[in-house]
Amino acid sequence: MLVLVAKKSGSVESGQDLAEIDEPELIRRCKAGERAAHDELYHRFRRQVAANLYRVLGDRNEIEDLVQEVFVIAFRGLATFRHEARLATWLYRICVNVALGRIRARTRRPPPIGGLDLDHATHAAALTDRSESPERALERRDDIARVYRALDRLAPKKRMVLYLHEIEGRDLKEIAYLVDANAVTVRTRLFYAKREFYRALVEDEQAEGP
Numbered sequence: 001m002l003v004l005v006a007k008k009s010g011s012v013e014s015g016q017d018l019a020e021i022d023e024p025e026l027i028r029r030c031k032a033g034e035r036a037a038h039d040e041l042y043h044r045f046r047r048q049v050a051a052n053l054y055r056v057l058g059d060r061n062e063i064e065d066l067v068q069e070v071f072v073i074a075f076r077g078l079a080t081f082r083h084e085a086r087l088a089t090w091l092y093r094i095c096v097n098v099a100l101g102r103i104r105a106r107t108r109r110p111p112p113i114g115g116l117d118l119d120h121a122t123h124a125a126a127l128t129d130r131s132e133s134p135e136r137a138l139e140r141r142d143d144i145a146r147v148y149r150a151l152d153r154l155a156p157k158k159r160m161v162l163y164l165h166e167i168e169g170r171d172l173k174e175i176a177y178l179v180d181a182n183a184v185t186v187r188t189r190l191f192y193a194k195r196e197f198y199r200a201l202v203e204d205e206q207a208e209g210p
Contacts, residue, residue: 019044023087030078042071045091052092056099056163058148066102070094085177093178096160103156150200158193161186166194 018026018040026044029037050067054060073094081090151159160179164170172190176183 024083027078027081027083027087030075031081038075041074045088046071048088049091049095052095053099055167056095056160057102058144058151062102066098070098073098089174089177093180096164096178097180100156100160103159106152146201146204149204150197153200154193154196158189158196161189162193162197165190 018036021029021040026037026041030041046067049070050063053063053066053070057063070091074091077094081087085093151163154162157179161175164175164178165172170178172183172186175190176186179186181189
């Protein structure tokens with residue numbers, strides 16, 4: 001795991017001091033090659049990156065490996081970061097690309113959403129609504145499974161724009177930045193993704209029967 005190290009000046013930069021610096025200064029230090037700044041950026045955004053990947057993919061398979069991949073790409077690309085977006089948004093863009101690679105790598109029979117993942121999602125929802133009945137919790141779990149089964153049937157690029165627009169609630173301009181495409185292309189993908197997604201939901205319901 002990443003560990004804080006001494007600054008080039010020879011004095012020790014404490015984790016507390018680094019935690020207090022603002023984002024532009026943290027980025028500047030990372031670009032200057034300060035290992036402690038790299039460690040702080042990792043610890044500051046690791047949970048967010050993991051959560052982003054989990055929500056996009058719908059399961060925890062290889063999440064830790066994918067988190068590491070995101071930060072490897074980020075550290076290599078920091079020199080080209082020009083502050084055209086917030087750091088969190090820039091990292092999210094990397095998450096999107098890594099997640100797309102993971103989706104493409106799946107076999108034709110993608111692994112089902114693990115029970116632990118669905119239990120976790122149901123439990124998290126129940127914490128925010130303690131009045132939720134066990135029956136409603138089970139319905140929520142089934143709804144989550146149905147959504148991700150339908151998403152798994154979409155082409156990766158269509159799946160991504162549908163997820164970003166309908167679940168994350170992001171606008172076309174932001175999605176275009178995240179997926180590195182123009183807004184017209186995003187709008188077209190979204191149109192077909194919605195049609196295919198709802199068709200998949202209907203087919204799933206018909207397969208389940210009455």
